[in-house]
Amino acid sequence: MGTIKHLACGLCERTFSPGQLHNLCSCGGSLFARYDFAAIRQTWNKGDLATDRRCDMWRYGPVLPADSQEAVTLTEGWTPQFTAWALGFELKAGNLWIKDDGRNPTDSFKARGMSTAVTLAKKLGARKLAVASAGNAAGALAAYSAAAGLQAYIFMPKDVPQGNFLECKAFGAHVTLVDGLISDCGKIVAERKEREGWFDVSTLKEPYRIEGKKTMGYEIAEQLGWTLPDAILYPCGGGVGLIGMWKAFAELAELGWIGSKRPKMIAVQAEGCQPIVDAFQREEPSSRMWPDAHTLASGLRVPKPLGDVHVLRAVRESGGTAIAVSDGEMMDGVELLGRNEGIFAAPEGGAAVAGLRRLLENGFLKRDEHILLYNTGSGLKYLEAFSARYRRQREGEQDKLGGLITPR
Amino acid sequence: MGTIKHLACGLCERTFSPGQLHNLCSCGGSLFARYDFAAIRQTWNKGDLATDRRCDMWRYGPVLPADSQEAVTLTEGWTPQFTAWALGFELKAGNLWIKDDGRNPTDSFKARGMSTAVTLAKKLGARKLAVASAGNAAGALAAYSAAAGLQAYIFMPKDVPQGNFLECKAFGAHVTLVDGLISDCGKIVAERKEREGWFDVSTLKEPYRIEGKKTMGYEIAEQLGWTLPDAILYPCGGGVGLIGMWKAFAELAELGWIGSKRPKMIAVQAEGCQPIVDAFQREEPSSRMWPDAHTLASGLRVPKPLGDVHVLRAVRESGGTAIAVSDGEMMDGVELLGRNEGIFAAPEGGAAVAGLRRLLENGFLKRDEHILLYNTGSGLKYLEAFSARYRRQREGEQDKLGGLITPR
Numbered sequence: 001m002g003t004i005k006h007l008a009c010g011l012c013e014r015t016f017s018p019g020q021l022h023n024l025c026s027c028g029g030s031l032f033a034r035y036d037f038a039a040i041r042q043t044w045n046k047g048d049l050a051t052d053r054r055c056d057m058w059r060y061g062p063v064l065p066a067d068s069q070e071a072v073t074l075t076e077g078w079t080p081q082f083t084a085w086a087l088g089f090e091l092k093a094g095n096l097w098i099k100d101d102g103r104n105p106t107d108s109f110k111a112r113g114m115s116t117a118v119t120l121a122k123k124l125g126a127r128k129l130a131v132a133s134a135g136n137a138a139g140a141l142a143a144y145s146a147a148a149g150l151q152a153y154i155f156m157p158k159d160v161p162q163g164n165f166l167e168c169k170a171f172g173a174h175v176t177l178v179d180g181l182i183s184d185c186g187k188i189v190a191e192r193k194e195r196e197g198w199f200d201v202s203t204l205k206e207p208y209r210i211e212g213k214k215t216m217g218y219e220i221a222e223q224l225g226w227t228l229p230d231a232i233l234y235p236c237g238g239g240v241g242l243i244g245m246w247k248a249f250a251e252l253a254e255l256g257w258i259g260s261k262r263p264k265m266i267a268v269q270a271e272g273c274q275p276i277v278d279a280f281q282r283e284e285p286s287s288r289m290w291p292d293a294h295t296l297a298s299g300l301r302v303p304k305p306l307g308d309v310h311v312l313r314a315v316r317e318s319g320g321t322a323i324a325v326s327d328g329e330m331m332d333g334v335e336l337l338g339r340n341e342g343i344f345a346a347p348e349g350g351a352a353v354a355g356l357r358r359l360l361e362n363g364f365l366k367r368d369e370h371i372l373l374y375n376t377g378s379g380l381k382y383l384e385a386f387s388a389r390y391r392r393q394r395e396g397e398q399d400k401l402g403g404l405i406t407p408r
Numbered sequence: 409m410g411t412i413k414h415l416a417c418g419l420c421e422r423t424f425s426p427g428q429l430h431n432l433c434s435c436g437g438s439l440f441a442r443y444d445f446a447a448i449r450q451t452w453n454k455g456d457l458a459t460d461r462r463c464d465m466w467r468y469g470p471v472l473p474a475d476s477q478e479a480v481t482l483t484e485g486w487t488p489q490f491t492a493w494a495l496g497f498e499l500k501a502g503n504l505w506i507k508d509d510g511r512n513p514t515d516s517f518k519a520r521g522m523s524t525a526v527t528l529a530k531k532l533g534a535r536k537l538a539v540a541s542a543g544n545a546a547g548a549l550a551a552y553s554a555a556a557g558l559q560a561y562i563f564m565p566k567d568v569p570q571g572n573f574l575e576c577k578a579f580g581a582h583v584t585l586v587d588g589l590i591s592d593c594g595k596i597v598a599e600r601k602e603r604e605g606w607f608d609v610s611t612l613k614e615p616y617r618i619e620g621k622k623t624m625g626y627e628i629a630e631q632l633g634w635t636l637p638d639a640i641l642y643p644c645g646g647g648v649g650l651i652g653m654w655k656a657f658a659e660l661a662e663l664g665w666i667g668s669k670r671p672k673m674i675a676v677q678a679e680g681c682q683p684i685v686d687a688f689q690r691e692e693p694s695s696r697m698w699p700d701a702h703t704l705a706s707g708l709r710v711p712k713p714l715g716d717v718h719v720l721r722a723v724r725e726s727g728g729t730a731i732a733v734s735d736g737e738m739m740d741g742v743e744l745l746g747r748n749e750g751i752f753a754a755p756e757g758g759a760a761v762a763g764l765r766r767l768l769e770n771g772f773l774k775r776d777e778h779i780l781l782y783n784t785g786s787g788l789k790y791l792e793a794f795s796a797r798y799r800r801q802r803e804g805e806q807d808k809l810g811g812l813i814t815p816r
Binding site for chain 2: 051052053055074075078080082086103105106107142143144145146147149162163165166167169170171172177334335338339340341342343344378379380381383386387389390392
């Protein structure tokens with residue numbers, strides 16, 4: 001556990017020992033790991049990374065909560081970050097980049113956080129892990145629990161994408177579908193966990209998922225030669241990726257590896273579930289439960305993010321903004337990304353594209369700024385959503401030919 | 409194009425210039441790239457790779473048909489290869505490894521070949537690329553064509569998995585569903601390509617897909633410290649991955665980087681479509697068209713592989729074998745891999761697990777041999793197959809609770 005000094009509550013700053021399992025602070029705040037960067041600076045520098053061939057997020061071992069040798073890993077992170085010339089040309093953005101976290105194990109960014117969370121949960125003695133999830137966190141927990149030899153107890157909305165349901169089953173997890181939203185799933189886990197002996201690894205309810213997520217920020221900086229973009233558009237459901245990147249940038253400054261420049265952090269939400277946008281516009285520090293939350297981007301269907309305070313703080317401190325886009329715009333965004341760049345993104349990734357288009361049009365973003373779109377997952381996990389857009393029998397070349405081709 | 413000496417027909421050895429587009433030899437044979445390894449040895453060695461941080465297959469640029477700077481790439485290859493302790497324990501195999509090509513762009517090994525094929529097709533002037541595909545090659549062609557700014561014309565069986573259909577549409581490809589098998593799709597491409605101006609990139613009908621596929625063999629060797637396993641179980645539809653690995657091992661020997669040891673190359677097929685197994689057992693040099701081909705592993709539904717001669721040669725020269733498993737065994741194999749290792753494999757990957765179980769039981773493989781299972785794709789591309797196994801409403805914890813949980 002190397003250089004973690006302590007865990008600190010993000011609200012009341014009360015501290016906790018990292019050597020045992022923790023969920024929330026008694027004040028309700030999430031716990032965050034604090035490291036001894038003075039010590040880390042003595043033994044680890046940018047030059048070490050320049051010659052490190054490790055192609056996953058555990059290359060950042062000295063600022064992660066476990067040694068890489070003891071990691072429960074499926075080779076997560078170190079995902080591609082590349083210039084999107086063709087998409088930029090179409091959107092008239094001259095310096096556009098994409099980071100594609102659909103290339104993680106279980107095809108989503110959730111793998112990063114579950115790698116660290118399951119590593120620490122196992123190390124600290126947990127045997128049964130439970131999660132309330134909109135889908136992708138569940139798939140990731142199921143995969144890492146299988147790799148670790150632990151039991152996973154999954155609670156997801158009953159209309160979760162089939163890909164999430166099936167991967168959890170294939171990983172041997174215990175799956176319960178709930179007639180409600182992720183917030184309802186969270187209540188069930190909270191009620192039952194003590195009796196069942198579950199350790200709750202739901203978003204921000206334990207301190208280590210965000211430690212994996214923060215590697216998104218380390219990778220952005222390292223892959224750009226220790227510079228940062230002018231703006232990052234991030235599809236915001238629970239928002240932990242955004243919080244994690246913001247934590248990473250602060251840590252990188254403490255390491256002395258980057259300067260004071262920060263990207264404008266832009267939270268993109270769905271019109272049918274936009275608690276962060278609402279709070280941002282009201283100039284309130286936290287969000288209100290969004291009523292009747294609905295969007296086909298299941299990862300954005302989080303009516304009251306537990307980390308709302310931290311998301312809003314990062315958005316505001318960075319000079320960023322929060323914006324909501326429609327489901328139709330998201331799907332258009334996926335298609336733009338697909339046919340221009342060869343990336344089949346989740347609707348959440350499409351939301352980032354749609355948000356970019358809006359913010360270029362209204363002038364919030366300049367066309368020559370270095371802009372990064374963060375894609376959080378693969379479209380392969382949302383086949384229902386795409387099936388409605390691309391009809392199998394009613395569209396495509398076969399129709400021009402009068403139906404299916406029957407060869408002679 | 410560096411060090412390619414020429415292209416050579418795999419049947420009659422007639423040679424062709426690499427500087428223009430080619431499909432099959434006039435004798436019907438596939439063309440293969442031949443390099444000047446004496447020249448390559450002068451400028452490139454294992455030590456160069458040991459310090460090369462490139463995390464994709466283009467790290468092998470000197471033995472690929474284009475410079476890495478001109479590659480049409482989505483960061484393919486350099487996929488994880490790891491020991492499968494838990495699965496090995498369950499199957500009583502003491503030195504079991506997995507290489508997971510589900511971690512490629514478009515979630516399958518087909519990305520490797522399409523990266524090289526599309527790179528060369530674009531460079532040599534093609535603008536419209538056509539393919540007959542069981543599904544995954546189509547998705548990969550669509551992605552790389554989008555990345556390259558080329559048009560893709562896709563012909564797939566009408567019952568291709570929905571994931572393949574949708575990704576092709578999202579990449580903006582022209583998709584035609586055919587009431588037949590991949591062999592019927594191939595006939596349509598062959599008939600129409602001249603009139604339409606398509607370049608046919610179907611399996612082994614152009615020389616460069618296999619150049620990408622051969623990196624599977626380079627990676628196996630490099631990731632194992634320039635040794636090779638005792639046996640490789642490979643799910644064999646068209647079989648090009650197996651041919652590619654065999655080519656790679658020969659090239660590595662020419663480079664002087666490995667010795668004379670070769671793995672037993674084991675082709676695993678489906679009981680409902682086993683032309684290679686059939687030819688292997690009959691001791692014939694090529695396969696016969698398998699009648700009424702059927703299996704839920706759509707990638708294994710290739711009734712008469714164009715490269716059958718090369719597959720059978722590699723299997724025999726290596727002292728390997730060919731074996732068929734049932735669809736049920738494959739799905740059991742996927743589940744074994746999922747709950748033991750946290751990998752959600754395609755049914756094809758499950759077939760390799762099932763083949764291993766059989767060959768351990770009949771003594772063909774020894775329990776202390778170094779055995780590598782090759783997983784060619786992700787289970788996320790086969791949701792229909794898994795939906796039949798894992799019923800959404802009829803299985804799982806919710807049933808114990810009398811149906812869906814409705815929170816208060």
